[in-house]
Amino acid sequence: MSDTPTTESQRSDHLSLAVAMATYNGELFIRQQVQSILGQSRLPDEIVISDDHSTDDTVSIAKAMVEGPCKAAGITLTVVTHDQPAGAAANFANALKHTTADVVALADQDDWWLPHKLETLAAHFEALPDLLMVHSDADLVDEEGEKKGLRVLQSLRMTTMERVHLVSGRGMRALVRRNLVTGQTALLRRDLIDQAGPIPEGYVHDEWWALVAASQDGLLLDPRVFQHYRQHGGNEIGAEKSGLVRLRERFGEPQSAFRVRHKTRHTGLAEYLESPAWSGTPQAKKLLMGRIAHYAWQESLPASRGARLLPIIWHYLTGDYRRYRRGLFDALRDLFQPGQ
Structure with missing residues (x-):
């Protein structure tokens, strides 16, 4: 150079x-x-x-x-x-x-x-x-x-x-x-x-x-x-291929921690959607409101994996998991994550 x-x-x-x-x-x-x-x-x-x-x-x-x-x-x-x-x-x-x-x-x-x-x-x-x-x-x-x-x-x-x-x-x-x-x-x-x-x-x-x-x-x-x-040890934000270790971390994260993290994010997002600063399209607002609603439903999932199964299957079949998250991956994640 x-x-x-x-x-x-x-x-x-x-x-x-x-x-x-x-x-x-x-x-x-x-x-x-x-x-x-x-x-x-x-x-x-x-x-x-x-x-x-x-x-x-x-x-x-x-x-x-x-x-x-x-x-x-x-x-x-x-x-x-x-x-x-x-x-x-x-x-x-x-x-x-x-x-x-x-x-x-x-x-x-x-x-x-x-x-x-x-x-x-x-x-x-x-x-x-x-x-x-x-x-x-x-x-x-x-x-x-x-x-x-x-x-x-x-x-x-x-x-x-x-x-x-x-x-x-x-x-x-x-x-x-x-x-x-x-x-x-x-x-x-x-x-x-x-x-x-x-x-x-x-x-x-x-x-x-x-x-x-x-x-x-x-x-x-x-x-x-x-x-x-x-990529090195000092990266504050890095990139890596998601392998078995990362998969175990995601599926092993307690539902309680997962919900707190996403609720924090969606509180700020919802405030922005209703603020004078919002200038997005109606289609974008509909998608983002749908995402917020999906995660609000996710918070209602019971601790028992058996009791989660039918609600998760229903929301998977309606397309919510594909529309707002990563499809089957996140449906299985919601099913197998520990409750606490």
């Missing part, structure tokens, strides 16, 4: 572009990520780094790497910090708050991007005025940067129908079931952040922003690979 930054003349003359990077103790990997951003075929107009109270040299390394090239290329650099660690969602929200560009790319500190990521994904916003968020695939790599032979969308076990919905811009039909958007692969229109408001308790930043974008038919999946997504 060339260390020579893209010139001003190589940028789009249309929508302005920012990179919002969230950092925390990332001194081992941040050099490679910053190099990949400065080596893009289309440079951003601004870079905002929000640091979550790092105790290593993350901030000084990033600033030293970008200040010279940023100034030479006319890129505005902003570094903001927290007094105390606030977590990934709050850190990304803080970074977004300090951007001014029309379109913002989310960046982790420990990945690295292919050279045409920004140029290619930003072009979707030029072509689609109503687009609010675009996301893509990524190769999973280990701590040393070696490919793990797995991509993010494979690790999520995305179904053919879920892919069809996301690629065609009908993302709500997929996201009403589960989150399928990995934030560090995404670019979003800055207006989306104002529309989405505060992130409700229980939601991750990328999940919430994607849900709000999809509610307006403004979410798009470009299924190509534009970056390497590093």
Whole structure:
């Protein structure tokens, strides 16, 4: 990769572009990520780094790497910090708050991007005025940067129908079931952040922003690979293929814990649906209200597995499990999860 930054003349003359990077103790990997951003075929107009109270040299390394090239290329650099660690969602929200560009790319500190990521994904916003968020695939790599032979969308076990919905811009039909958007692969229109408001308790930043974008038919999946997504012991949010261990964890989670977690999320979602901030389609609201109602019914399931069987079969046959969750997988999960 060339260390020579893209010139001003190589940028789009249309929508302005920012990179919002969230950092925390990332001194081992941040050099490679910053190099990949400065080596893009289309440079951003601004870079905002929000640091979550790092105790290593993350901030000084990033600033030293970008200040010279940023100034030479006319890129505005902003570094903001927290007094105390606030977590990934709050850190990304803080970074977004300090951007001014029309379109913002989310960046982790420990990945690295292919050279045409920004140029290619930003072009979707030029072509689609109503687009609010675009996301893509990524190769999973280990701590040393070696490919793990797995991509993010494979690790999520995305179904053919879920892919069809996301690629065609009908993302709500997929996201009403589960989150399928990995934030560090995404670019979003800055207006989306104002529309989405505060992130409700229980939601991750990328999940919430994607849900709000999809509610307006403004979410798009470009299924190509534009970056390497590093997996290591320090990941706050990572990706892994769901295997037997993960399956046992999900089926072994007590119903009480499962219900508290989802009730917290749905309380915030219901408030948003009824708030003045809501600007989604009637179809999206119907799907989300249906999801809330389904989980309210799920709370009524008895502790006895035998007594759960017939209600679960009925809701499976009516299509609720397929419409609002992962079909047979979650029907069996509701049946076999321990009651307490």
